[in-house]
Amino acid sequence: MSRIARSLADLKPLASELAAARLAAEAERERVAAALRLAEQERRVFELSVGPVTPLRRMDRVMHDLAQPAPEPRQREADERAVLLQALSDEIDIESLLETDETLSFRREGISLEVVRKLRRGHWALQAQLDLHGLRRDGAREALSLFIHDSARRGLRCVRVVHGKGHGSPGREPVLKGRVRRWLVQKNEVLAFVQARACDGGAGALIVLLSGSA
Incomplete structure (x- = not known):
């Protein structure tokens, strides 16, 4: 090849x-x-x-940034409410803590008798009131605990708690009167309390002095 x-x-x-x-x-x-x-x-x-589409005509628009609402600490509030409720006992003996005068007033250690006298005379103006009429024991206990806690947090100094005279209770005995005294003694925010003057509710109410007011 x-x-x-x-x-x-x-x-x-x-x-x-x-x-x-x-x-x-x-x-x-x-x-x-x-x-x-x-x-x-x-x-x-x-x-x-x-099918065929037509784009929308562009328009000048202003977009506003809307402020978001602050989160509500519901769980913390529920926990605080539970603690406040559990902290108040009906069994505590307060006889030794009350002043044996005509109204069985209370003053915490370190608070002078003069402070109690001023409280009884209306030296401090009333800044808030809680009326417990119509509430049962547990409801009244929770309402009182929250009222004292909130009043102290707001910086209030002198408040009134109306527990009633017992005219509508069985035996015409005030159901809440003794319990309210026991509950108040257990609240650290309470410095002293006395029975209200006749013009402020008399035997159906207590005038309470809160921390920082003495």
Whole structure:
């Protein structure tokens, strides 16, 4: 075989490889083009489903940043309410803590008799009142505890607690009178209390002096 014939024979495999490469490249281009068409269809799926759409005309608008309401510490308030309620006992003996005068007044250790006298005379103006009429024991205990706690937190100094004279109770005995005294003695915010003057409720109410007022 001549040299030229042998050269042509050697080129045939190369030509076959080049043809195969061209076919593979063409197939790859077709695959890429098909993938791009599919991606475009997916991107425009909404438009292709509903038909041609017209963009809304842009309008100048002012967006206001609305202030979010402050979170309410409901769990903390519930916990505090539970602690306040549990802290007041009906069983505590307060006889030794009361002054054996005509109204059985109370003053915490370190509070002078003069403070009690001023409280009885109305030296401090009444700043708030709690009326316990119509409440049962547990309701009255919780209401009183929250009232004293809130009054002290607000910086109030002198408040009145109305427990009633017992005219509407069985036996005409004041149901809450003794309990209110026991509960008040257990409140650290209470410095002293006396029976109210006749003009302020008499035997049906107590005038209470809170921390910081002496």
